[in-house]
Amino acid sequence: MxxxxxxxxxxxxxxxxxxxxxxxxxxxxxxxxxxxxxxxxxPDERLDILTEIFQPKRKVNAxxxxxxxxxxxxxxxxxxxxxxxxxxxxxxxxxxxxxxxxxxxxxxxxxxxxxDMVRDIRNLEDEFIFADLIFVENRIEKLQKEMLKQKNREEAEKEIKEMQLWKDALENNTPLREVDFDENSMKYIVNYQPLSVxxxxxxxxxxxxxxxxxxxxxxxxxxxxxxxxxxxxxxxxxxxxxxxxxxxxxxxxxxxxxxxxxxxxxxxxxxxxxxLGLQSFLTVGEDETRSWTIKKGMTAQQAAGVIHTDFYNKFIRAEVVHSDHLIQEGTIAKCREKGYLRLEGKEYIVKDGDILNIRHS
Ligand SMILES: Nc1nc2c(ncn2[C@@H]2O[C@H](COP(=O)(O)OP(=O)(O)O)[C@@H](O)[C@H]2O)c(=O)[nH]1
Ligand SMILES: [Mg+2]
CATH class of the missing domain: 3.40.50.300 (P-loop containing nucleotide triphosphate hydrolases)
Structure with a gap:
C-alpha cells in the first residue's frame, strides 16, 4: 500500500x-x-508477543x-x-x-x-475536482472522435455514458469519492484512478x-x-x-x-x-513470525493468495486460531486442546488478528 x-x-x-x-x-x-x-x-503488538513466544529466526512486519x-x-x-x-x-x-x-x-x-485550514482543504478538494474534470472532458472528446470513425462504437458509447456521469458530479463540485458507483463503474475507476475518488x-x-x-x-x-x-x-x-x-x-x-x-x-x-477498510492477519512458525495486510471481508483463500499465488490456487484448508487465544494459551497444542484451533474452508471470512496456517496441495 x-x-x-x-x-x-x-x-x-x-x-x-x-x-x-x-x-x-x-x-x-x-x-x-x-x-x-x-x-x-x-506496528503490531500481537506480532511482538508472538515473536517472544516462538523465537523465530526473523520477525517481518507488514x-x-x-x-x-x-x-x-x-x-x-x-x-x-x-x-x-x-x-x-x-x-x-x-x-x-x-x-x-x-x-x-x-x-x-x-x-x-x-x-486558514478550511480554505487550504477546500482549495485542494477543488484542485482534485478540477484535475478530474479536465481528464473527463479530454476523454469524452477523444471517445466522440472514435465514434465518428466508427471505431469500437459500442464500447465508446458505454464509456461516454460513464464519463458523463463523472462529469455531472464534478461540475456539481462533488468529489467522485462521494458518488455511489456500481460494479460497472469500478472498472473505469481502477483504470483511470481519478484523484477525487x-x-x-x-x-x-x-x-x-x-x-x-x-x-x-x-x-x-x-x-x-x-x-x-x-x-x-x-x-x-x-x-x-x-x-x-x-x-x-x-x-x-x-x-x-x-x-x-x-x-x-x-x-x-x-x-x-x-x-481503507484494512486489517491484519498473522502467520507464525520456527522460521518467521509475520503480519500481513488485507482488506476487511477477504476470505481465507484470498488471504492465502496474499502470501503466495500458489497458496491461492492450491488452497485446501486453513488452520485458524485467533492471536488473543494463542497469546493467552502460549502454545498451538493448548489451543487445539481447548478447541480454539479450527479448520476453515476457502469461504471463511478472515478476522483481524487471526493466525492462519494454509494447507495446500
Ligand atoms: N513552529 C512549527 N514549525 C513547524 C511545524 N512543522 C514544521 N515546521 C517548520 O516549518 C518549516 C517547513 O517544514 P517542512 O516540513 O519542511 O514543510 P514542507 O515544505 O511541507 O515539507 C520547517 O522549518 C519546519 O521545521 C510545527 O508544527 N510548528
Ligand atoms: Mg518538504
Missing part, C-alpha cells in the same frame, strides 16, 4: 514524514530531490510505503496548482495524506500569508499550544467535511519529531508535559486502516 503526502509548501510535510519514518533530515538530503520515500513497518512529494507551487490563479507530472505521480497512490498548515510561526512563510487523510499540523484544544479543532473542521471517506487527524509535527529522537522515559516526561497521547505513527496507521 502506498500513501502519498501532499500539501502546500511549508505545511510540514517533510517534518511529518521524518516523524513517522524515523528517517531524519541528514539522511533525507541524500535522497531524490523531488520526493522522499520510505517503507514503514506497521509495511506501507509513504512518499513525501515536493509541494506544488501555490498560485493566485485557481485550478492550476497541479502540473500533469504531479498528477501522474499521485494518481497511483492508494490514499493521499494532505498536510494542512495549522501552526503559526512568523519564521516560516505561509501560503497566502495567513493560516481517493480516500483522503487530512493531517492538521498544529502548534504545541493547540494540544489542549485539538478535539474541538478537529470537530470544527470535521463539521465542514463530513465525508466518511475523509479522516481528519491532528499532528504536532515539530514537537512530535523532537520527541521521536528522545529515549522512552524522557519522551514520556515531555509528552505528559505537553499533554500528548499516542504516537504519530500509530495515529496515521489506525486512521489509514480504518479509512
Amino acid at each position: 502506498q500513501i502519498g503526502i501532499i500539501g502546500y509548501p511549508f505545511s510540514g510535510k517533510t517534518t511529518l514524514f521524518e516523524t513517522i519514518t524515523a528517517i531524519h533530515q541528514e539522511n533525507i538530503a541524500q535522497q531524490k530531490k523531488d520526493e522522499n520515500r520510505a517503507m514503514i513497518k506497521v 509495511t506501507i510505503e509513504v512518499i513525501d512529494f515536493a509541494g506544488f507551487q501555490p498560485s493566485e490563479q485557481k485550478g492550476n496548482i497541479f502540473t500533469p507530472q504531479f498528477i501522474a505521480k499521485i494518481k497511483t497512490m492508494d490514499a493521499l495524506l494532505h498536510v494542512v498548515r495549522g501552526f503559526d510561526d512568523p519564521n516560516v512563510p505561509a501560503f497566502s500569508d495567513s493560516i 481517493k480516500p483522503l487523510l487530512i493531517a492538521l499540523n498544529l502548534s504545541e499550544n493547540m494540544v489542549a484544544n485539538q478535539e474541538q479543532i478537529v470537530n470544527e473542521i470535521r463539521a465542514k467535511f463530513p465525508s466518511e471517506k475523509i479522516a481528519i487527524l491532528p499532528f504536532f509535527a515539530k514537537i512530535e519529531l523532537e520527541l521521536s529522537q528522545l529515549d522512552k522515559e524522557e519522551k514520556q516526561i515531555f509528552m505528559d508535559e505537553y499533554g500528548l497521547v499516542g504516537s504519530p505513527l500509530d495515529r496515521l496507521i489506525q486512521n489509514a486502516y480504518n479509512l
Whole structure:
C-alpha cells in the first residue's frame, strides 16, 4: 500500500514524514530531490508477543510505503496548482495524506500569508475536482472522435455514458469519492484512478499550544467535511519529531508535559486502516513470525493468495486460531486442546488478528 503526502509548501510535510519514518533530515538530503520515500513497518503488538513466544529466526512486519512529494507551487490563479507530472505521480497512490498548515510561526512563510485550514482543504478538494474534470472532458472528446470513425462504437458509447456521469458530479463540485458507483463503474475507476475518488487523510499540523484544544479543532473542521471517506487527524509535527529522537522515559516526561497521547505513527496507521477498510492477519512458525495486510471481508483463500499465488490456487484448508487465544494459551497444542484451533474452508471470512496456517496441495 502506498500513501502519498501532499500539501502546500511549508505545511510540514517533510517534518511529518521524518516523524513517522524515523528517517531524519541528514539522511533525507541524500535522497531524490523531488520526493522522499520510505517503507514503514506497521506496528503490531500481537506480532511482538508472538515473536517472544516462538523465537523465530526473523520477525517481518507488514509495511506501507509513504512518499513525501515536493509541494506544488501555490498560485493566485485557481485550478492550476497541479502540473500533469504531479498528477501522474499521485494518481497511483492508494490514499493521499494532505498536510494542512495549522501552526503559526512568523519564521516560516505561509501560503497566502495567513493560516486558514478550511480554505487550504477546500482549495485542494477543488484542485482534485478540477484535475478530474479536465481528464473527463479530454476523454469524452477523444471517445466522440472514435465514434465518428466508427471505431469500437459500442464500447465508446458505454464509456461516454460513464464519463458523463463523472462529469455531472464534478461540475456539481462533488468529489467522485462521494458518488455511489456500481460494479460497472469500478472498472473505469481502477483504470483511470481519478484523484477525487481517493480516500483522503487530512493531517492538521498544529502548534504545541493547540494540544489542549485539538478535539474541538478537529470537530470544527470535521463539521465542514463530513465525508466518511475523509479522516481528519491532528499532528504536532515539530514537537512530535523532537520527541521521536528522545529515549522512552524522557519522551514520556515531555509528552505528559505537553499533554500528548499516542504516537504519530500509530495515529496515521489506525486512521489509514480504518479509512481503507484494512486489517491484519498473522502467520507464525520456527522460521518467521509475520503480519500481513488485507482488506476487511477477504476470505481465507484470498488471504492465502496474499502470501503466495500458489497458496491461492492450491488452497485446501486453513488452520485458524485467533492471536488473543494463542497469546493467552502460549502454545498451538493448548489451543487445539481447548478447541480454539479450527479448520476453515476457502469461504471463511478472515478476522483481524487471526493466525492462519494454509494447507495446500
Ligand atoms: N513552529 C512549527 N514549525 C513547524 C511545524 N512543522 C514544521 N515546521 C517548520 O516549518 C518549516 C517547513 O517544514 P517542512 O516540513 O519542511 O514543510 P514542507 O515544505 O511541507 O515539507 C520547517 O522549518 C519546519 O521545521 C510545527 O508544527 N510548528
Ligand atoms: Mg518538504
